[in-house]
Amino acid sequence: MVARRTAAGQNSDRIDEVKSSVHTELLRQLGPHLYDADMDQDELDQRVRQVLAEVLSAQDRPLSSSDRARVTSEISDDILGYGPIEPYLRDPDVSEVMVNGHNSIWLEKKGKLVPAEATFADEAHLRRTIDKIVSRIGRRVDESSPMVDARLPDGSRVNAVVPPLAVDGSALTIRKFATDPLGVDDLINFGSLSPQTADFIEACVRGRLNIIVSGGTGAGKTTTLNVLSSFIPGDERIVTIEDAAELQLKQEHVVRLESRPSNIEGKGAVTIRDLVKNSLRMRPDRIIVGEVRDASALDMLQAMNTGHDGSICTLHSNGPRDTLSRMETMVLMAGMDLPVRAIREQVASAVDLIVHQARLKDGSRRITHITEVERMEGDVITLQDIFVFDSTPGFDADGRNLGRLRSTGLRPKFLEKMSHSNVTVDPMLFHTDRI
Known part of the structure; x- marks a missing residue:
């Protein structure tokens, strides 16, 4: 047993030794090409594999076919991949x-x-x-x-x-x-959405409602944002703004903007806020912000309130009510000395719908609330849940959550606003027995 372990250790050291020498030789032969921006990736792959085969063949002590395959795979991953x-x-x-x-x-x-x-x-x-x-x-x-x-x-x-x-x-x-980004059918298959709520959300996007997708880290907000964006009609100009360009929209008329950090001298930074301001001059039909996390919230609200209906963004929060609180806080980060009531009036006027998502204990990502943002009552913004995740069915034998989105039976007030865009919704979607 000890002898076998020692042999395995020696073989591993031998492979590491071969890898090191092959790696060095590859870099010597191909060094300049590896960082040649003009070289096609497929051509580079081919050159690396060709030189790799030649260098391995020239080794003093031949490798077994399995070891050779392993060395080839690991070195090509290292040089061509990550x-x-x-x-x-x-x-x-x-x-x-x-x-x-x-x-x-x-x-x-x-x-x-x-x-x-x-x-x-x-x-x-x-x-x-x-x-x-x-x-x-x-x-x-x-x-x-x-x-x-x-x-x-x-x-x-x-x-x-x-x-x-x-x-x-x-x-x-x-x-x-x-x-191949996940589509609405994938979310329905995963149980994140029901077919009825998918129809409802599609109608909300086509009806040019302003929507916030909220949720915790890793809850699947960007995937849901991608799906919502896929419902935007192809004849509209879409401007997307992100920290790192992730959205994969299929429409033809899309302008993608990406923020930029400062350079080594601390200059040249372009923030999400700068891009939101600039996007208003680009004649957008829709503005989609990958994530609002700072003072850009104020500019996003201004955009939603100045005729750019149908805008969509995501932000981190624990629930629909918390989403509005975070939006308030981020607007205050802009340094404007605005009274809280004025901010809330802006939010109530700008935002129509909150789609809240959570990652559950079983690892699944579900939409838990589809909530209408109504009007101000006193100093408080009224929220009305239209669909809520019902977790009463509990868990199956494998620990999977059996809950699902159910209608609360309430009809949203924004149906009239949607009708101005010639979008209507089947009233039976809100029937509690249907879902």
């Missing part, structure tokens, strides 16, 4: 990859956290991978700016934090986006 996390980025079952230091990688599968078998060789290996990701979209991460938000070419969201802020080594978090 090293040991590349297989997980290709795996459709993995929705999030979390690296907590070079020797600790965790994955989210079906809403649950599981440890990955792979590790980075060392901190320098992890830092090279982070630099490769962020440099491709013109961002940087170093001691002077140790945090960065970026994205992969497919739109997957990336966050990296490096020392000295990350105490135990660099932390990298990648929230994957499907190459």
Whole structure:
């Protein structure tokens, strides 16, 4: 048993040794091409694999076919992809990859956290991978700016934090986006929506209501925003504004804007707020903001109140009522000395609908509230739930939540506003026995 373990250890050391020498030789032969912006990615892939095969064939001690395949896969992932996390980025079952230091990688599968078998060789290996990701979209991460938000070419969201802020080594978090974004049918199949509520939300988007998608971190807000955006008619001009461009709209007339952090001298930053202001001069029919998290809330409210009906944005909150409180707080962050009542009147006038989403204990992401924002009564904004998640059915034998969205039986007041856009809703959608 000990002899077998020793042999396995020697084989592993041998493979690491081969990997190191092959890697060095590859960089020597292909170094300039790896960073050649004009070189086509497919051509680069082909060159790397060709040189890799040649270098492996020239090794003194031949490798077994399985070891050769392993070395080929790991080195090509490292040079062409993102090293040991590349297989997980290709795996459709993995929705999030979390690296907590070079020797600790965790994955989210079906809403649950599981440890990955792979590790980075060392901190320098992890830092090279982070630099490769962020440099491709013109961002940087170093001691002077140790945090960065970026994205992969497919739109997957990336966050990296490096020392000295990350105490135990660099932390990298990648929230994957499907190459083929989820549609409304997918959300219905997952139980996030019922067919009736999907019909209702589609009518609300076509009826040019101003909608806020709210929820906690990882609740699926951006996916829902993508689905809502897919209902926008193809003959409207859409301007999307995001920190890292993730939305994947299928319409033809879309202008995508992305904020920009400051440069190494602390200048040149372009914020979401700047982009929202600028978008008003771009003749948009719809403004879609990936996430409102600061003073840009004031500009978003102004846009919704000045004829840009049908705008959609997301923000973090714990529930529909909390969504309005956060909106108030973020408007105050703009530094305007506005009375709270004036802000609430703006919110009540601008926002028509709140779609609140949550990630439940079983890992599923469900829309829990579809709530109408009504008018002011005294100093309070009145909210009316139209559909609410009913969790009374409990859980099945596998721990899955059996709850579903149900109508409260109340008809929203904004149906009249929707009728101005020639959009009507079947009154039976709000019948409590139907859902």
